[in-house]
Amino acid sequence: MKIILNNKSETFDNDHLSITELLALKNFTFKMLVVKINGELVRRHEFDKSVVRDGDEVMVLHLVSGG
Amino acid sequence: MSFERAAEISVYLKKYTVGIAGCGGLGSNCAVALARAGVGRLVIADYDIVTIHNLNRQYYFHDQIGRLKVHALRENIQRINPDVSVKAFDLKLCTSDIVDLYSKCDVIVEAFDKAEMKYMIIETVLTKIPDKPLVVGVGMAGWGNTNFLHCRYSENLIICGDESSEVSESLPVLAPRVGIVANMQANEVLKILLKEFKPVDV
Numbered sequence: 001m002k003i004i005l006n007n008k009s010e011t012f013d014n015d016h017l018s019i020t021e022l023l024a025l026k027n028f029t030f031k032m033l034v035v036k037i038n039g040e041l042v043r044r045h046e047f048d049k050s051v052v053r054d055g056d057e058v059m060v061l062h063l064v065s066g067g
Numbered sequence: 068m069s070f071e072r073a074a075e076i077s078v079y080l081k082k083y084t085v086g087i088a089g090c091g092g093l094g095s096n097c098a099v100a101l102a103r104a105g106v107g108r109l110v111i112a113d114y115d116i117v118t119i120h121n122l123n124r125q126y127y128f129h130d131q132i133g134r135l136k137v138h139a140l141r142e143n144i145q146r147i148n149p150d151v152s153v154k155a156f157d158l159k160l161c162t163s164d165i166v167d168l169y170s171k172c173d174v175i176v177e178a179f180d181k182a183e184m185k186y187m188i189i190e191t192v193l194t195k196i197p198d199k200p201l202v203v204g205v206g207m208a209g210w211g212n213t214n215f216l217h218c219r220y221s222e223n224l225i226i227c228g229d230e231s232s233e234v235s236e237s238l239p240v241l242a243p244r245v246g247i248v249a250n251m252q253a254n255e256v257l258k259i260l261l262k263e264f265k266p267v268d269v
Contacts, residue, residue, distance in 0.1 A: 007219075032182040034189050039222050041193040059221045063182040063189075064232035066208045067093040067245065 006047035015054065019047040022058065032063035077105025081150070084108040086172035088134040088160055088188055091115070092240055093204045094178030095126035095143075095157050096249035097256075100152045102144045104257060109144065110168055113137050113265040124242040158210060160184075162191045170196050174256045177192065177203040178249070180234070202227065202255045207248040210233040210241055218251060227251040 002011045005026070012025070019035055019042055033043045035050075036059040042050045052058055085106050087094045090113035098109055113136045117127045121136075131139040133153045136156035144153050156168060165188055177188050185203060192201045206228035207216070215229040229247050234240050 012219075030185055034186065034224075036193075036221060041190065041192075044192065058158045061189075061205065061219075061221070062224060062230060064206050064208075064231065064233035065182045065185075066232070066240045067089065067091055067178055067179060067180040067185075067204055067205070 001052075003052060003055070004057040006058070006060060017052050019050045019052065022052055023047070023060070026060075027060065028060060030062045034061040034063065035059065072266060076261065076264065078262060080105040081107040082259075083088045083109060083174075084172045085256055085260075086110040086169035086175040087112070087178055088165065088175065088182070089113055089178035089180065090125075091121070091180050092124040092242075092245035093174065093176065093207075093249045093252065095136070095140050096124075096177060096246050097176050097253045098140060098144060099126050099147060100250050100253035101115045101256060102148045104253070105148070106151045106260070107152065108115065108154065110135050110154045110156070110172055111140055111165070112160050112168060113140075114157060114159040124240055124245050128192050138239060145220050153237070160188070162187065162195075165191045168194050172199070173198045174202065174259050176252050176256060177201060180240075180253075182233075189224065197223065199223065200225065200259050202252045203250055204234045204245075207244045207269075208238045208240050209231040210244060213244075213247070215246070216251065218249055218255060225252075225255045226257050227255060 001015050087098050115136050117131045118141050125141050137157050141153040141155045179185050200223045202225045204227050209232050219226040
């Protein structure tokens with residue numbers, strides 16, 4: 001499948017991935033992540049069951065402390 | 068006559084309200100920039116008091132140590148621009164406060180220090196008041212690397228910062244980078260508020 005991840009086109013062998021699987025493949029190992037699929041926020045407890053499919057647009061933001 | 072255009076902009080901005088969540092390095096500097104530009108109303112919230120350790124980057128003065136940040140910041144804003152109405156809330160913001168205090172604002176600025184609080188406000192705004200623009204500051208610890216600071220847009224969520232440098236014992240937050248990010252946030256707020264601004268041709 002081909003998706004847009006953080007404004008960049010990315011291709012994966014899988015035809016779908018859960019958010020948890022996608023984050024693992026991309027080595028997003030951080031705790032504080034904001035994730036959207038096609039503009040909709042995915043809450044943390046939904047990462048295992050939310051599925052990314054071909055053509056989806058995914059936004060991942062890693063929150064760090066400081067301000 | 069650039070001062071005339073600036074005055075016209077500040078008259079235009081008078082009708083807008085901006086909510087600022089947190090009055091530390093991001094919030095105090097962002098509020099001051101918006102007050103100088105002429106934003107009519109600011110809704111600020113924080114539970115903390117000014118300490119000597121804040122003065123390396125936050126918009127407070129030595130003689131304000133020990134005072135509530137929201138009161139000290141309101142005073143500083145009014146010394147800069149007495150036309151700005153400042154609503155100051157001395158509280159540690161939770162989900163329901165964010166909806167109560169900020170749902171009537173035109174734009175919300177996230178200015179917390181802790182990642183968990185940043186998550187809380189992002190989740191709250193995106194799920195409970197999703198049409199509200201939210202400008203967040205993520206990643207500004209340390210010094211140098213000015214070119215890593217950027218803005219990223221994801222619908223109504225605007226992200227300012229380098230998205231990576233986290234505050235730690237060895238990497239403090241210092242005035243220049245947090246000031247840049249706070250002013251980037253203020254700049255994004257102005258971009259939203261001035262979207263339909265039509266200058267009078269001179």
